[in-house]
Amino acid sequence: MVQKNNNLKTTSNGEYKLRSIDLSLYYGQKQALKEVSIDITANTVTAFIGPSGCGKSTFLRCFNRMNDLIPDVTIKGKVLIDEVDIYEDLIDVYEYRKKIGMVFQKPNPFPKTIFENVAFGLRINGEKSKSVVQDTVENALKLSALWDEVKDNLHKSAMALSGGQQQRLCIARAIAVKPSVLLMDEPASALDPISTAKIEELIYDLKKDFTIVIVTHNMQQAARISDKTAFFYMGELIEYDLTDKIFTNPAKDATQNYITGRFG
Numbered sequence: 001m002v003q004k005n006n007n008l009k010t011t012s013n014g015e016y017k018l019r020s021i022d023l024s025l026y027y028g029q030k031q032a033l034k035e036v037s038i039d040i041t042a043n044t045v046t047a048f049i050g051p052s053g054c055g056k057s058t059f060l061r062c063f064n065r066m067n068d069l070i071p072d073v074t075i076k077g078k079v080l081i082d083e084v085d086i087y088e089d090l091i092d093v094y095e096y097r098k099k100i101g102m103v104f105q106k107p108n109p110f111p112k113t114i115f116e117n118v119a120f121g122l123r124i125n126g127e128k129s130k131s132v133v134q135d136t137v138e139n140a141l142k143l144s145a146l147w148d149e150v151k152d153n154l155h156k157s158a159m160a161l162s163g164g165q166q167q168r169l170c171i172a173r174a175i176a177v178k179p180s181v182l183l184m185d186e187p188a189s190a191l192d193p194i195s196t197a198k199i200e201e202l203i204y205d206l207k208k209d210f211t212i213v214i215v216t217h218n219m220q221q222a223a224r225i226s227d228k229t230a231f232f233y234m235g236e237l238i239e240y241d242l243t244d245k246i247f248t249n250p251a252k253d254a255t256q257n258y259i260t261g262r263f264g
């Protein structure tokens with residue numbers, strides 16, 4: 001059973017791992033995010049919920065500057081990681097992206113062995129020590145609750161794994177380079193219920209070491225695994241609070257209507 005942390009620190013700015021301040025984002029003329037401000041505490045799970053097209057994924061992608069890759073995007077406001085504004089011109093995007101791991105909706109292992117998938121980021125970072133690579137791969141696979149299933153097949157193709165195993169492999173690949181933040185965009189929506197349960201347990205375990213932000217359409221999932229929940233609607237952050245509060249006694253009618261299935 002997932003244990004929630006209902007005593008999250010929310011007082012002083014210095015305590016937050018991730019923040020956005022009045023963040024607006026436009027795709028061309030179309031405004032997809034409207035002055036979104038949020039503070040996320042380290043070592044918590046935060047769920048972004050809301051109807052399709054409300055801006056959840058766009059907002060998630062602001063935290064690793066993935067929207068920079070999309071032409072004609074304009075971003076106003078601030079995004080801070082460890083109190084550093086990541087949209088400041090001087091920041092080294094390559095360096096700070098190492099702090100952020102990302103897991104996508106569909107598992108996307110490389111057509112390489114299981115071992116090489118997890119070792120990939122270390123190799124890119126120039127790690128030469130065989131024993132460091134070996135130990136890191138093993139630890140990442142253990143943290144991702146995949147080690148026991150793959151330890152005898154590390155040099156077989158990752159493509160032969162099941163969808164759920166592939167997704168845990170992608171989590172292992174993301175955490176092998178020791179980010180401090182894990183962004184997950186509907187990481188279980190393409191998986192069967194058993195694999196989904198494994199990913200949910202894993203997310204809960206990983207928050208000891210990582211700050212996790214997850215976009216999900218599955219409200220039961222948000223209720224089960226997250227400490228705080230942010231409800232978005234039409235590009236606005238409508239309500240952000242402890243998950244138990246959002247799902248039992250939300251402050252806004254729109255949140256209430258959404259969680260009770262009245263729209264979305």
Ligand SMILES: Nc1ncnc2c1ncn2[C@@H]1O[C@H](COP(=O)(O)OP(=O)(O)OP(=O)(O)O)[C@@H](O)[C@H]1O
Pocket residue numbers: 027032050051052053054055056057058059070
């Ligand atoms: N690359 C893009 N170019 C133009 N518009 C985009 C782009 N990506 C998203 N949008 C638009 O921005 C708005 C927010 O989209 P986004 O994908 O962030 O929403 P979402 O809440 O994650 O939706 P879903 O739950 O369906 O994934 C939508 O109107 C979408 O059409």
